Amino acid sequence: xxxxxxxAARDSAEKAYADRDRYREKMHAAYGSRExxxxxxxxxxxxxxxxxxxxxxxxxxxxxxxxxxxxxWVRDMVSKLDAIEAQREAELRAVDPRDDWSIxxxxxxxxxxxxxxxxx
Numbered sequence: 103x104x105x106x107x108x109x110a111a112r113d114s115a116e117k118a119y120a121d122r123d124r125y126r127e128k129m130h131a132a133y134g135s136r137e138x139x140x141x142x143x144x145x146x147x148x149x150x151x152x153x154x155x156x157x158x159x160x161x162x163x164x165x166x167x168x169x170x171x172x173x174x175w176v177r178d179m180v181s182k183l184d185a186i187e188a189q190r191e192a193e194l195r196a197v198d199p200r201d202d203w204s205i206x207x208x209x210x211x212x213x214x215x216x217x218x219x220x221x222x
Contacts, residue, residue: 137183140179140180140183143176143180144184146171147171147176147180149167150168
């Protein structure tokens, strides 16, 4: 009887873990789809910018794309994506190119091998 309860509890826990993993995969897929959609909207926003007097960059007066791109959610998501990419680029530029594996760093220091030291 006790083993039946333990078996049922184990089966329930395994089902819960499987559900968790399935929902995690769905969540990551949804975030990936949203990121792709925002990137496409950003590309579209660069092709359709208002020039004034109701004229779009595509030279069309009353462009329907401007109406879609001017919604607060789209503007907010595109600006967040731009900020995230600017931050990533700044972090990559801030990395010191002279790390431990850089040949340039080896040129400045001493190289030792089998008890011998060379000044590079």
